[in-house]
Amino acid sequence: MDPSAAKLIGAGLASIALVGAGIGIGTIFGNYLSGALRNPSAAPGQFANLLLGFALAEATGLFGLVVALIILFVF
Amino acid sequence: MPDPMHQFEIKRHLDLELFGIDVSFTNSALFMVLAIAAISVLTIWGMRGRALVPTRTQSVAEISYEFVAGMVRDNVGTAGLKYFPFVFTVFMFVLFLNMLGMIPYSFTVTSHIIVTFAMALAIFIGVTVIGFINHGIGFLKFFVPSGVPVLLLPLLVVIEVISYLTRPVSLSVRLFANMMAGHTMLKVFGAFVVGLGLIGGWAPLAFMVAFTGLEILVAFLQAYVFAILTCIYLNDAIHMHH
Numbered sequence: 001m002d003p004s005a006a007k008l009i010g011a012g013l014a015s016i017a018l019v020g021a022g023i024g025i026g027t028i029f030g031n032y033l034s035g036a037l038r039n040p041s042a043a044p045g046q047f048a049n050l051l052l053g054f055a056l057a058e059a060t061g062l063f064g065l066v067v068a069l070i071i072l073f074v075f
Numbered sequence: 076m077p078d079p080m081h082q083f084e085i086k087r088h089l090d091l092e093l094f095g096i097d098v099s100f101t102n103s104a105l106f107m108v109l110a111i112a113a114i115s116v117l118t119i120w121g122m123r124g125r126a127l128v129p130t131r132t133q134s135v136a137e138i139s140y141e142f143v144a145g146m147v148r149d150n151v152g153t154a155g156l157k158y159f160p161f162v163f164t165v166f167m168f169v170l171f172l173n174m175l176g177m178i179p180y181s182f183t184v185t186s187h188i189i190v191t192f193a194m195a196l197a198i199f200i201g202v203t204v205i206g207f208i209n210h211g212i213g214f215l216k217f218f219v220p221s222g223v224p225v226l227l228l229p230l231l232v233v234i235e236v237i238s239y240l241t242r243p244v245s246l247s248v249r250l251f252a253n254m255m256a257g258h259t260m261l262k263v264f265g266a267f268v269v270g271l272g273l274i275g276g277w278a279p280l281a282f283m284v285a286f287t288g289l290e291i292l293v294a295f296l297q298a299y300v301f302a303i304l305t306c307i308y309l310n311d312a313i314h315m316h317h
Binding site for chain 1: 248
């Protein structure tokens with residue numbers, strides 16, 4: 001196989017990590033919404049934690065994207 | 076299709092060399108200067124009236140001050156207000172760099188890992204020094220979780236130390252990857268709009284409008300997360316909750 005083709009396949013595989021980010025962000029916002037609908041008065045107090053959790057979950061997926069970009073543009 | 080990575084290219088505006096080190100004035104430096112100037116205008120010029128009923132500019136300056144002060148108070152407590160100027164500077168700097176990057180044809184400084192990593196490393200070293208100043212050698216107890224069986228401790232201490240040492244990496248990569256991924260995606264969809272032309276280009280254009288809105292949200296959110304994680308690290312160094 002042509003090495004550049006292997007590089008592209010590797011980059012594609014590395015971006016599968018974003019699946020996890022999608023699941024994580026969905027879980028966080030879904031659970032926040034279900035919690036907020038049960039107890040709306042407590043919801044605004046947890047908004048900062050929501051954003052923090054969103055950013056933390058998204059970051060782990062983006063690490064995979066960074067790996068993909070390193071494979072594409074560094075090697 | 077044009078190269079979506081082209082927008083991140085560093086260009087030299089003014090060639091400078093100091094003691095054999097290349098310190099050229101680049102577009103990256105230019106946008107950092109612009110951000111500092113904009114923040115100074117907002118906070119110094121905006122607050123010049125010191126009116127009881129604030130003007131619009133003054134109230135923006137006051138809101139951002141109160142926002143960061145509240146963030147420090149909630150996450151670190153009153154002991155952390157000593158470090159408020161630093162957190163405020165970090166928050167405003169990252170926020171303005173992110174927002175300046177959203178202007179078409181401008182340059183996003185925070186989409187370069189070296190910039191975010193330098194900031195994260197400075198925060199990491201500073202916070203560690205603050206921890207050792209406050210607790211002396213006892214700060215090392217931070218790496219020993221309480222209420223675990225002694226047998227597990229050697230493993231857990233190693234994990235704690237590794238997780239502590241990855242903080243500057245995760246802090247910088249989060250900001251860098253978010254900004255870079257967003258701007259690359261905007262560029263790719265911009266190429267779709269041009270490529271599909273007058274007939275088919277409307278669909279990606281509509282998506283781009285929505286996505287630009289999301290990117291502005293992300294630009295704010297990442298500055299917020301960067302600042303709030305700085306607060307959380309400071310809280311660990313000052314109070315050592317574990």
